Amino acid sequence: MAGYVSNDARRDETVGMKKIVTKFGGSSLADSGQFRKVKEILERDPARRYVVPSAPGRRFSGDDKVTDLLYRCHAEREAGGNWQDVFDRVAARYMDIAEELGLKADLQGELDVISRRIEDGADRDYCASRGEYLNGILLADFLGWRFMDAAKVIFFDGAGNLDSEKTNVVMMALLADGVPTVVPGFYGIMPDGRVHTFSRGGSDITGAIVARAVRADTYENWTDVSGFLMADPRIVRDPREISAITYAELRELSYMGASVLHEDAMFPVHKVGIPTVIRNTNKPDHPGTLISLSLPVEPTMPTITGIAGRKGFSVVAIEKAMMNAELGFGRKVLQVFEEAGISFEHMPSGIDSISVVVAGDALAPHREEIVRRIADLTHPDVLTIHDNMSIIATVGRGMVSNCGTAARLLSAMGRAGVNVRMIDQGSSELSIIVGVDDADFEETIKAIYSEFVG
């Protein structure tokens, strides 16, 4: 490993220089005005030498995203409909940008090629990928940077899974010269030469792959929000942005329903320990949210990092005197759910009771079967199902050092008149999980937010 690194270092002319990979979302590159903002952001810091653009997004509420238009082109072509009109709208988006910025790239030539291939029956992934491809060409032209087609550096296997090692080796080699480069997001190439895309939102993944390949100091993910919010703004009024969060915390919040980065996007950079920053193209002075593998727990930071939750869980509660003495009791109960294909979320237990918490809609079709199987296998004294429970996770690495957190949280809920139906805190202490009635969901999140954040 040591030898590998030093070989690589000899090849890499950029060793020692600070490197930032930037990814810009669709709204950040929706028109020429946004292109100008992006350029300004890149020029502010010379370390920003790698850009991964998305396709142009919405310019205004009700506008179409270019990717949606391209999917529509493909669908119309497949159906034998008039795809050209839709394609003209795509072309117009790029023409406007190119004209307004006075670009010299042969946009018409590129559009002609794409148009011909759609006419010839190009597949869905190819069509969709052209949004990022064209935007990359225009952005490279505008910045005066090198354009590197993702089809040359991002490789999928025959099953459509990223060939992570090949991609890393090739990209590392080609970007090692330190030349500022634009790599369009969202797509790569299959072994048979066909273009293949990540799932929707996959430009995040491209950015993470580039960050890993160039061993970036930071991966900046520029969007139209100033970072992650501590709570859902539909529930809490003007929630604060999270200034710094660990990948593990983020994963907990995102699992519990906070809408954050594309899930797969965190893993390539997470793996190699590169910090990610979520920033706002429209407010470039806002520091955004830093996401890192580990972060110091500072005394000045808020005790909690964020709150998220989901509604609609069901609790299957099983009571049986002396169950603790029955070897295999818990395993049998979980097996019943497993056989029905239902994942369980939590399994809090008392002395003579065990509760299995599962998603209500996963339980619904198997309700009778589950009740019957548990009765057969475990002969419980009482078996009840309680529906409509919400699970709320309060996440924060700062909670470890603060032994009063659970007490404050529950006190706040008590003052709000919310009844705690479940509490679950394991030894990780990264989060405290409470169960409440669905009707108390919003009230609970408000109460916790107001207790810890104000």
Added chain:
Amino acid sequence: MAGYVSNDARRDETVGMKKIVTKFGGSSLADSGQFRKVKEILERDPARRYVVPSAPGRRFSGDDKVTDLLYRCHAEREAGGNWQDVFDRVAARYMDIAEELGLKADLQGELDVISRRIEDGADRDYCASRGEYLNGILLADFLGWRFMDAAKVIFFDGAGNLDSEKTNVVMMALLADGVPTVVPGFYGIMPDGRVHTFSRGGSDITGAIVARAVRADTYENWTDVSGFLMADPRIVRDPREISAITYAELRELSYMGASVLHEDAMFPVHKVGIPTVIRNTNKPDHPGTLISLSLPVEPTMPTITGIAGRKGFSVVAIEKAMMNAELGFGRKVLQVFEEAGISFEHMPSGIDSISVVVAGDALAPHREEIVRRIADLTHPDVLTIHDNMSIIATVGRGMVSNCGTAARLLSAMGRAGVNVRMIDQGSSELSIIVGVDDADFEETIKAIYSEFVG
């Protein structure tokens, strides 16, 4: 069932009269002075018409219990040693009582029979059972009540398990006449005619069986304490007695280490819903602790009923990103413990983590095997074992209606500087279970007691 009850009612001359079954422990019948207290207690309430005595216990610290002496007789006889000297001490205990109370029973004749049977190699259970047998004869004489040998009314099957139905039918028939009766505790008879005993402390069970057979209104269990304490008096100074507790609460406290009734003793009476009262022979005016199937939750009662806990648990903590998406993850983990014959106590879970709490001494011999099997089956990211955790259960039916209980409990712990390692509260809400370092065990119990009781 209705027909059965009415048949039975015709046979039972005591229908409509209040019936109390009393069981007196060994210290309550240790000498003639205690016999006098017992008689006085029985005479206070004419409903007390059934007595189940234990063998004479210790009269003073360092004294021997008669049952221990009888076991020693048997062991000496088996070893060919001098068992007569020990038997003489047994005989003297009963002679003293008989003399001091001026009893007319043929004690010497009974002692001679027993002595001859020991000489002839009588088995261990027979020898041990004579303690209750003789005490029953003397007590019946002293009270002027009927003596009913337990070997005539309590039946075991060939495997030594109580034949509950036969016992109930026979005892119900023989006691239906309402004559005040003494039934010695602790033993019964096997199908082959040999005497068989319950496990140590089994007179509690005899008392419960009698209570069930006569359909007692109350089963009074007279001991040398004024009921159950809310907490361990070695930890909390002068803890209050519990005035009323449900069987379910009692079971939780007893499971968590509170030393209470013989565990099997609760079930016969529990089953038929007869309330039990624990009372103090030496303080007959103290109301003791009422144990009942269900009890009202009164606004004036303390929020909690009791606190108990045990030390020395180990936590096997498993972390793995995306584990919730893996069907069967929890079941596999529990299966590993089951295969090693280890019962788990709790399984709190976070988003990407699951902890299995087991008794430390059960885990110790299987430590490496468990780690290896979990690693093989579930491929975790991190697997750690934390030892020396205590589990403390705070039990109280009053907690259901009081949504601030968990908050108060955790606040009290926080003020005491105790770090919460685990919280587990399922939907039963009869108890809140917390995990703390063994070093914080006593401090935690004190803090919780002082918060809720004062």
